[in-house]
Amino acid sequence: MSEKIYALMLRLYPTHFRRMYGEEALQLVRDRMRDERGLWAKARLWWDLLADFATSAPREYGNVPVRLAGVAAGRRMGGVPSFWILEDEPMRVGTWVWASVLSLMLVGTSAVLMDHAGGHPLGSFAGAGRNAAGQVQWVPKESGAGMPQGDSDVELVGSGPRTHTPGAPSSTGSTGNSIQVVAAEPKLEFDVASVKQSKSGDGPNANIPLGPGDMYVPTGGNFVAKNLSLSVYIMFAYKMSPGEAAAMDEEVPGWVATGEKYDITAKTDKHDVTKDEMRTMMQALLAERFKLVMHRETRQMPVYGLVLAKAGILGPKLVAHLASEPCDTALQLAEEQKAPPTDTVAGGFPKVCGGVMGLPESTPEMTKLGARNIHIGQLAQVLPGLGNLGRPVQDQTGLTGTYDFVLELVPVPRLAPTDAANDSATNTVGPGLEQALRQQLGLKLESKKSGVEVWVVDHVERPTQN
Amino acid sequence: MPKRRLDPLPSAAFQILLALVEEDQHGYGIMRQVKEQTGGSMRLGPGTLYSSIQALLEEGLIAEVEAKEDARRRTYRLTRAGHKLACAEAERLAGVLRVARARRVLRGDYV
Numbered sequence: 001m002s003e004k005i006y007a008l009m010l011r012l013y014p015t016h017f018r019r020m021y022g023e024e025a026l027q028l029v030r031d032r033m034r035d036e037r038g039l040w041a042k043a044r045l046w047w048d049l050l051a052d053f054a055t056s057a058p059r060e061y062g063n064v065p066v067r068l069a070g071v072a073a074g075r076r077m078g079g080v081p082s083f084w085i086l087e088d089e090p091m092r093v094g095t096w097v098w099a100s101v102l103s104l105m106l107v108g109t110s111a112v113l114m115d116h117a118g119g120h121p122l123g124s125f126a127g128a129g130r131n132a133a134g135q136v137q138w139v140p141k142e143s144g145a146g147m148p149q150g151d152s153d154v155e156l157v158g159s160g161p162r163t164h165t166p167g168a169p170s171s172t173g174s175t176g177n178s179i180q181v182v183a184a185e186p187k188l189e190f191d192v193a194s195v196k197q198s199k200s201g202d203g204p205n206a207n208i209p210l211g212p213g214d215m216y217v218p219t220g221g222n223f224v225a226k227n228l229s230l231s232v233y234i235m236f237a238y239k240m241s242p243g244e245a246a247a248m249d250e251e252v253p254g255w256v257a258t259g260e261k262y263d264i265t266a267k268t269d270k271h272d273v274t275k276d277e278m279r280t281m282m283q284a285l286l287a288e289r290f291k292l293v294m295h296r297e298t299r300q301m302p303v304y305g306l307v308l309a310k311a312g313i314l315g316p317k318l319v320a321h322l323a324s325e326p327c328d329t330a331l332q333l334a335e336e337q338k339a340p341p342t343d344t345v346a347g348g349f350p351k352v353c354g355g356v357m358g359l360p361e362s363t364p365e366m367t368k369l370g371a372r373n374i375h376i377g378q379l380a381q382v383l384p385g386l387g388n389l390g391r392p393v394q395d396q397t398g399l400t401g402t403y404d405f406v407l408e409l410v411p412v413p414r415l416a417p418t419d420a421a422n423d424s425a426t427n428t429v430g431p432g433l434e435q436a437l438r439q440q441l442g443l444k445l446e447s448k449k450s451g452v453e454v455w456v457v458d459h460v461e462r463p464t465q466n
Numbered sequence: 467m468p469k470r471r472l473d474p475l476p477s478a479a480f481q482i483l484l485a486l487v488e489e490d491q492h493g494y495g496i497m498r499q500v501k502e503q504t505g506g507s508m509r510l511g512p513g514t515l516y517s518s519i520q521a522l523l524e525e526g527l528i529a530e531v532e533a534k535e536d537a538r539r540r541t542y543r544l545t546r547a548g549h550k551l552a553c554a555e556a557e558r559l560a561g562v563l564r565v566a567r568a569r570r571v572l573r574g575d576y577v
Contacts, residue, residue, distance in 0.1 A: 021516035049512070
């Protein structure tokens with residue numbers, strides 16, 4: 001029996017080896033079996049045979065017998081690549097039949113497995129845009145709406161974060177690694193831009209809101225801003241909150257923060273450009289003209305945590321946003337007004353969604369703010385400016401989703417955190433920040449130390465010529 | 467060109483050369499001799515044994531001779547070139563051992 005098994009193993013060696021030494025090898029095994037008796041000896045014999053087979057059989061396929069190598073060398077032409085001849089006889093008919101059957105079985109099995117694995121048919125490869133785990137997806141580049149225009153390059157994107165191509169089929173609902181071949185998005189940049197130092201003496205203004213909110217005025221691809229410090233342009237480009245911008249201003253040269261004002265006029269041929277796309281274009285412009293290099297890092301510093309005053313209870317002026325309500329972020333500026341409209345909806349909330357905006361106040365001493373469809377984090381971003389807090393405010397309410405709010409208060413400059421307790425006593429004309437937060441929104445501020453992400457300017461220069 | 471199988475000389479091939487120094491041997495005899503001269507640490511399987519034998523034959527380091535006892539078995543003999551190579555390899559290893567001993571990597575009187 002053992003001899004037959006080894007004879008079968010020998011069939012896996014190359015023909016030239018079997019022919020030369022097959023009988024000898026079999027005889028050697030017979031000899032060992034005769035001489036090495038007992039269970040332990042037999043076990044060791046088979047261990048030796050298997051280990052020897054595992055190492056020598058693959059190696060033997062790499063050994064070209066001198067006889068065959070000589071034949072091959074005779075047929076090789078100088079410098080022309082060619083195969084080495086490993087066998088000197090044609091394959092038998094039976095071998096051809098077995099090879100064909102095995103190949104067909106392998107191809108068939110692979111096709112069935114690929115077709116049914118994860119319930120994603122092979123058709124998804126051919127431009128259907130489905131993104132299945134372990135599949136390759138071809139997303140054709142088109143010139144349709146939302147798709148980038150320009151060259152037709154493609155790039156191979158490996159596993160890792162999903163790459164979303166605007167206008168291309170969604171890649172949601174898939175897990176695991178995938179390889180996507182996606183159309184390369186052209187770099188977002190303004191087509192023409194002018195940067196010059198302000199000399200006009202006009203008041204600061206811009207044709208779109210430059211804050212971190214989503215409020216936006218469609219401008220047909222034009223960006224016009226005048227008499228603003230570089231710090232404001234940076235704040236717009238990197239979507240900084242007022243607190244983040246203030247922290248950055250403390251570390252940049254004076255001419256960046258407030259010292260010098262600039263007029264920037266830029267235009268893109270992408271007429272339906274979004275606010276975030278315009279931010280990206282501004283980043284590129286600042287990098288090019290001001291050689292601006294930035295990075296983000298986390299620093300431990302005193303902060304205020306914005307928390308619920310009473311667990312699970314919101315104030316009367318803070319309500320969860322209803323997705324069913326109409327909500328437009330496109331702010332229509334009146335040409336003559338040059339300021340956001342203040343239309344409100346039921347509850348006194350602003351009509352426009354996506355950003356914190358000023359509302360008509362009850363008395364001249366007071367300030368009234370409101371927003372619809374914003375995250376609490378966006379509210380937290382505006383609080384340092386309202387109360388002159390001197391430190392960032394972090395959303396620690398645990399509230400998810402988006403909310404509508406209205407907040408009216410007397411913005412009293414704050415000198416120290418302990419002033420919070422005296423707000424109600426010192427403000428006779430209306431509530432201070434802490435009181436307004438608690439009474440109107442059901443929120444309060446807690447002083448603590450925490451890691452805060454800040455923007456750091458690594459390099460900046462005065463602008464190059466247009 | 468196919469890779470030269472005996473450059474450097476594999477330990478299995480060197481042991482086969484040593485096994486043939488005293489007398490001609492057939493395959494099984496070589497296997498037993500190698501096992502004995504290595505204290506059982508090297509047990510050549512048929513694949514490794516005959517692959518090495520073929521390489522040594524092709525290089526002219528051993529030669530096939532007519533069997534005296536059993537005509538069915540192929541018997542091999544060390545050639546002059548094989549003997550020369552075995553001596554050179556032994557000298558090389560002795561040199562390595564001298565260095566190892568001088569560096570105190572190897573202790574004891576091995577050479």
